[in-house]
Amino acid sequence: MTQHVKLTINGRPYEADVPSRLLLVHFIREVAGLTGTHIGCDTTSCGACTVLVNGTPAKSCTLFAVQTDGANISTVEGLEQGGTLHPIQEGFYEEHGLQCGFCTPGMMMTSIAFLQENPDPTDDEIRHAISGNLCRCTGYMQIVKAVQYAARKMRDEQATPNTADSSAATATEAEVIR
Amino acid sequence: MTTDAAAIGGMGHSVKRKEDARFLRGKGRYIDDIKLPGMLYMDIVRSPYAHANIKSIDASKALALPGVLAVITGKDLDAAGLAWMPTLMSDKQMVLPVDRVVYQAQEVAAVVATERYIAADGVALVEVDYEPLPPVIDPFKALEPDAPLVRPDREAQTNHIWHWESGDKARTDQLFNEAEVTVKEHIYLPRIHVSSIETCGCVASFDKVSGKLTVYMTTQAPHAIRTVYSLVTGIQEHKIRIVSPDIGGGFGGKVPVYPGYVIASVASIQTGLPVKWIEDRSENLQADSFARDYHITAELAAKNDGTMQALRVKTLADHGAFDAAANPSKFPAGLFSIITGSYRLDAAHVEVDGVYTNKPSGGVAYRCSFRVTEAVHTIERMVDTLAQKLQRDPAAVRMQNFIQPDAFPYKSATGWEYDSGNYPAALQKAMEKIDYAGLRREQAEKRARGELMGIGISTFTEIVGAGPSHTFDILGIKMFDSCEIRVHPTGSAIVRIGVQTQGQGHETTFAQIVAEELGLPVENITVEHGDTDTAPYGLGTYASRSTPTAGAATAVAARKIRDKAKKLAGHLLEVSPDDVEWVDYHFQVKGVPGRSVTMKDIAFAAYTNFPPDLEAGLEAVDYYDPPNLTFPFGAYICVVDIDRGTGMVKIRRFVAVDDCGNIINPMIVDGQIHGGLTMGMAPALFEAITYDENGNMQQSNFMDYLLPTAMETPVWETDKTTTPSPHHPFGAKGVGESATVGAPPAIANAVVDALSHLGVTHLDIPITPWKVYQILQEHGAAES
Amino acid sequence: MHFEGTQQIKASQRAIFEFLLDPNKVASCAPGFISMEILAPDHFKPTIGIGVGAVKAKFTLDVQLQDVREPTHAAMKGHGVAAGSAVDMVASVDLSPVSDAETTMNWIADVTVSGTIASVGARLLDSTAQKQITKFFDCFRQKLEQPAQ
Amino acid sequence: MIPDDFTYAAPTNLPQVWDLLRQHEGDAKILAGGQSHIPLMKLRLASPAYLIDLRNVPGLTTLAERDGSLIIGAMVTETTLERSPLVRQRYAGIYDASAVVADPIVRNFATVGGNVAHADPANDHPAMLLALRANVTLQGSRGSRTMSLDDFMVDTFETALQGDEVLSEIRVPSPPPQSGSAYIKLERKVGDYAIAAVGAAVTLENGVCSRVGIGLTNVGPKAIRATQAETFLTGKQPDDASIRETARLAADAAQPTTDLHGPADYKRAMVQTLTARVLRLAVQRATAGGGQ
Structure with missing residues (x-):
């Protein structure tokens, strides 16, 4: 059976008649064509498919698209704003928080939602927050550092909203955007 | 141009990774991200039994499902001589079984459909009639005389595959006989699975006009796969292109050739359309190769x-x-x-x-x-x-x-x-x-x-x-590895290597090797790999071999370029090349620090101002055979x-x-x-x-x-x-x-x-x- | 998995034996019974939903009666494949009269589950199978004793 | 992994839910978060023809203390529970349990009602709620009824839900002064089911346990209330000797089987270890924070 589903993904509307059984991750990847969200385990164990549904991290392979009809979805593709990387992206880059990159989008989406709740976390709190996201490459250490990097940067931005971290950020941009 | 070591980013520098730029933005291109026009999807019927005869396969219900285009069975492959394929250990392996299955979750048939979901439904509709046989699971029992035979297809009617030994038995036994103290333990190292977060899969695309088969594949060793493909199918090797795109972790699990790759390729040849096959996690865990035991x-x-x-x-x-x-x-x-x-x-x-x-x-x-x-x-x-x-x-x-x-x-x-x-x-x-x-x-x-x-x-x-070619080969192919470097006129370079990254950061580290050897900034060096149409032949990345083999090839190729560059430096500096030395990432006249040229200067000269006794251009290839x-x-x-x-x-x-x-x-x-x-x-x-x-x-x-x-x-x-x-x-x-x-x-x-x-x-x-x-x-x- | 049990049934040995040879009656006791196709008196194909609660897979079993020794013994062999799983079972029943109106039924069942259900459901398989099989044979008693009441 | 096809409905009130359940009796399944059920559907071990999502049904997300009970609406998520100061302060055992369900992301969509109604013996809430003497409210077209959780949990994946009934809320009696509860789960890694887990609730009066609740997770066909252990400790001082004996009796109540989560006798031993530990924690909480 098909159902009309309308989603806003990264601020852009998408709508389609889709089978009821279409998984949210397949809506995002196949209907919206946003392939940054990955599928790793199929059983809600690994978190590679994590996106934000109305700001809340969700494993998009364990939701049907119809369940989220009308929702605001955020994926990795929406993190960069106006050519500026999100602090979490910058953190993963600076701290070598990724290797094969497959778990990275889900890991970042989880971390962003976590940092909104807890802007100044301990390492243990970060480990707890990302415990629904499996990474096979990094051993998690650099991911924890990456999230701490982002936390610092987000706190700094909060404290001085108008002064973008000039030199370091620019250098990073030059390096990353290629 | 800079000769500052940090800006060059050569050996020993924690250069940030070039590949991160795409991964951080969700712009990586993994297998399942590839979508070709008209692409079909394949899903696989698998055996619930560890050991059974296949009495019949009835695909009629699956074929009646709208959107299902084909159901491929072992009999279809057998007709093309493809029901079996060689393994990397000179054994042979079923691609699809003709009459019996020998492990649980073994591939039995494949359903090709217009959509992923329909292919999955088709799988559920294929009716296979099995006659269960007693399985042998314990390897010790497998060696008992009355054990069920796993591989009756082999000449040797036994479950014993090979015996291998190393060292000096007589001397060892003698030392044990004379020993003051001995210890003994039974150690079992169980089966484990690499479980990279990305499962395996491929997109096979056969172009009927050119007769060329392109397979995008989760493989750690694209060249070896191309050769095996050619030997198995008889398709000439230049008509096969294996592309290993971004790989979501390998760890050894993406070295073997899995039946799914071959079936998808056959399906593409049969339908004339691209065919995608992506394992789910259960298939990956149950049927892909294992370690230890x-x-x-x-x-x-x-x-x-x-x-x-x-x-x-x-x-x-x-x-x-x-x-x-x-x-x-x-x-x-x-x-x-x-x-x-x-x-x-x-x-x-x-x-x-x-x-x-x-x-x-x-x-x-x-x-x-x-x-x-x-x-x-x-x-x-x-x-x-x-x-x-x-x-x-x-x-x-x-x-x-x-x-x-x-x-x-x-x-x-x-x-x-x-x-x-x-x-x-x-x-x-x-x-x-x-x-x-x-x-x-x-x-x-x-x-x-x-x-x-x-x-x-x-x-x-x-x-x-x-490894060294005197000792190491896989199916006869010696285990050298390779690198090809081309320096462009304006002082940037492209490096192509025979190994394949799965997260190790080759795009960065191999650029660093070249940066170190040539004094070109790491950011001006692009590393390409994984495409057999462009990369030089190599055996792939596994067994921690990339740096020891292809890394060495990269350094040697760069040094070949530097040797030529030295001649160009002499030409530019108007001295004999023998009077030129390589110091701090540039060439200078021996003892005259003021008289120097950078590699960028030389690169330009290689295309614009080279002496009559030198060829134009600045490139080199090396096939490195480690000693x-x-x-x-x-x-x-x-x-x-x-x-x-x-x-x-x-x-x-x-x-x-x-x-x-x-x-x-x-x-x-x-x-x-x-x-x-x-x-x-x-x-x-x-x-x-x-x-x-x-x-x-x-x-x-x-x-x-x-x-x-x-x-x-x-x-x-x-x-x-x-x-x-x-x-x-x-x-x-x-x-x-x-x-x-x-x-x-x-x-x-x-x-x-x-x-x-x-x-x-x-x-x-x-x-x-x-x-x-x-x-x-x-x-x-x-x-x- | 091997299961066995004993039922004291308030019915004659003959009545029970007749019940056992009637595929429709036997199948009606199968947990999750959906439908039945009878190919021969001793060969039939019941479709049943095997599982508990919402966790269920639909199997069409191919059942063959074997070794029928009236009025004391009957066995059946069943086999079915579904959803990446397979079920193979051999069950036998032995009847011995206690009186004209009461019979002891000893039953044995060997069940092999293969594939997805065996892999995924291992932690629940044994207890679930035990319960369903016990229910199956318990159902015989209930149905046989009903008309007598 | 691709599930079988189904028809989806997201009704906006309970009567619509009942209608759908009646229309598709036996083929319909309630979706209350789906974090356990959707993986089963993807494995095709569950293939309901109709999926009735409760997300638009109002009144199922209450989380409040009212009339001497904590009311947990069936659609309250684990994350909501975990973050509720009320739950954390006055129903620490429920907080403990919600904090170890699956992993943090799953908890964003997993619901308490789903956790209880799925009736997987490995699910974490039922044992804790048994210890707390929770009741459940079932609403169907023929009316509403309340029953103890003991009566609700029938068997593996089986509950007392009949006909068109829906589990609408869980009621946990508010703890009297000097009460404490706790839940301890032994798991090998985050996201795994428990090897064993034990929930305990105690109320102290003049240094003796006036009320004791003990529930066991994943050591039987369903969550088990260790009644003999409860009875033993009731009226006794929670000293080392009585806690040890209670733990031994709780282990006796377990009906574990050997599986990937460990051999049966190990699980039984773990019930003993965990019961002793969780009781000490519950008593400590009763002593420390139970002044209310």
Whole structure:
């Protein structure tokens, strides 16, 4: 059976008649064509498919698209704003928080939602927050550092909203955007 | 142009990774991200039985489903001569069975449909009539005379595959007969699965007009696959293009050729449309190749003063239904004979017997060089067993028996020539870093109070960089590797290599090698790989071989360019090339620092202003055949605490001192070691694949196969010593797998150490809480 | 998995034996019974939903009666494949009269589950199978005793 | 992994839900978060023809203390529970349990009602709620009824839900002064099911336990209330000896089987270890924070 589903993904509307059984991750990847969200385990164990549904991290392979009809979805593709990387992206880059990159989008989406709740976390709190996201490459250490990097940067931005971290950020941009 | 070392970003710099730019934005291009016009989807029917005859396959209901275009069976493939394919170990393997299945979840048929969901529905509609046969799951039972035959297709009507041995049996036996002290343990290393977070898959696209087959594939070795494809199908090799796009982790699991790749290719040839096949996690866990399943009996002979003399090892290797291990051809058990480890031994003898069982193919790697983890685990456990028997400190026994730094190159008792090493220095560093003496004092105090803590050491020697063509080949293809460099007129370059990254950061590290050798900034160097139409022939990335082989080729190719550049420099500086020297990333007239040219100047000249006796251009290719393997090593110390009420083991500290020779990128090396340590801990404490008596795999998804999360993973404390490889062009050794190899025995040794006062001498991994608790209970040491 | 049990049934040996040879009656006791196709008196194909609660897979079993020794013994062999799983079972029943109106029924069942259900459901398989099989034979007693009441 | 096709409905009130359940009796399944059920559907071990999502039904997300009970609406997510100061302060055992259900992301969509109604013996809430003497409210077209959780949990994946009934809320009696509860789960890694887990609730009066609740997770066909252990400790001081004996009796109540989560006798032993630990924690909480 098909159902009309309308989603806003990264601020852009998408709508389609889709089978009821279409998984949210397949809506995002196949209907919206946003392939940054990955599928790793199929059983809600690994978190590679994590996106934000109305700001809340969700494993998009364990939701049907119809369940989220009308929702605001955020994926990795929406993190960069106006050519500026999100602090979490910058953190993963600076701290070598990724290797094969497959778990990275889900890991970042989880971390962003976590940092909104807890802007100044301990390492243990970060480990707890990302415990629904499996990474096979990094051993998690650099991911924890990456999230701490982002936390610092987000706190700094909060404290001085108008002064973008000039030199370091620019250098990073030059390096990353290629 | 800069000649500032930091701006160049050559050897030893923690250059941030080039590949991150796309991954951080969700712009990576993994297999499932590839969508070609008109693409079809394939899904696979799999056997519920571990062993059964196939009486019939009825595809009519599936074919009646709108959107299903084809159902491919073994009979279809058989007609094309493709029902069987060769494995990388010179065995053969079913692509699709014609009359019988030999392991649970084996591919039985494939459904091709217009959509992924329809293909899945089609799979459920294919009716297969099976006649169950008794399976043989235990490799010891497989060798009994009345055991069910796994492979009646073979000439030899037995489940025994091969026998392989190494070392001097007579001398070893003699030393054992005369030994003052011997120790013996049975060690089982269970089946485990690499479980990269991306599963395997491909998009096969056959162009009927050109007759060219392009396959985008999750493979760690695209060139080898192309050659195998050509040999199997008869399609000329230039009409086959294998592209390995971004790979979401490999760890050895993406080396073999899986039936799905071949069936999808046939499906594309049949339909004339691109066909995508992506495994789900259960398929990946149940049917892709496995590591280990080694049943080892090890004995160590020594003098009463702790001097180790001889090692004797007998092993049964369960390879499942097909011998699909990716080993160098001459080594059926891989590099298992590195088993003498970091120690001087007068003699050793190692025997391995390969056995067929009704399980999927075993014997691939789990982030380790061919069978090295098994070898290291054995010797590192045996050294501890000896120390325990002699009531000596395990660190002291190691120090006493290490091959000494001045003994290199060292010929091991099984014939390997170790290139370099300094084992005492690494262990000393680890002991100081973790305060070994302090930990032993703490342990004694805690033991007196009834608390359980253990300290475990592993001082391993790896063997990587396969390998020298005189010894190493896969299906006859020598295991050299390659690099091609082209310097563009304006001073940037493209580097193409025969190895393939799966997260190791080749796009960055290989650019750094070239930056170092040519003095071009790393940001101006592009690294390309994974496409057999453009990359030079190479054997791929596994067994920590990329830096030792292709890395060496890259340095040598760059040096060829520098040799030519020197001539151009002489031309530009109007002196004889003999009067030009390479200093701080530029050429200068000897003794005249002011008169110099940069590589950028030279690159431009190579296309605009070259002397008449020189060809235009600035490029080079190198196929590097290493003279020997490299032998990275390390000293790991692990501290565990054990909960007496539950048997739970918690890693409190883990210090890893690694020596991989000269380092290209310290940041990336650290990352490789963190990941390796985590994948070493995983099988030590969590992961194992088991089968019930009917051959049903019991861990067929991530709910049951326990990959550690950030919560179970400790903070790794890493450090290094540097002992360059004397034969590698820039003294590197390879590092991707050292930690996976070195970590498990450190953890196992720590747990045994915590329980040693109860008389425990060995525990098989994974060390589950119930194994520990049972021991505590038996000895009245459990919390009551 | 091997299961066995005993039922004291307040019915004659003959009545029970007749019941056992009637595929419709036997199948009606199968947990999750959906439909039945009878190919021959001793060969039939019931479709049943095997599982508990919402966790269920639909199997069409191919059942063959075997070794029928009136009025004391009957056996059946069943086999079915579905959803990546397979079920194979052999069950036998032995009847011995206690009186004209009461019979002891000893039953044995050997069940092999293969594939997805065996892999995923291992932790619940044994207890679930035990319960369903016990229910199956318990149902015989209930149905046979009903008309007598 | 692709599930079978189904028809989806997201009704906006309970009567519509009942209608759908009646229309598709036996083929319909309630979706209350789906974090356990959707993986089963993807494995095709569950293939309901109709999926009735409760997300638009109002009144199922109450989380409040009212009339001497904590009311937990069936659609309250684990994350909501975990973050509720009320739950954390006054129903610490429920907080403990919600904090160890699966992993943090799953908890964002997993619901308490789903956790209880799925009736997987490995699910964490039922044992804790048994210890707390929770009741459940079932609403159907023929009216509403309340029953104890003991009566609700029938067997593995089986509950007392009849006909068109829906589990609408869980009611936990508010703890009297000097009460404490706790839940301890033994798991090998985050996201795994428990090897064993134990929930305990105690109320102290003059230093003795006036009320004791003990529930066991994943050591039987359903969550088990260790009644003999409860009875033993009731009226006794929670000293070392009585806690040990209670733990032993709780272990006796377990009906574990050997599986991937461990051998049966190990699980039984773990019930003993965990019961002792969780009781000490509950008593400590009762003593420390139970002044209300």
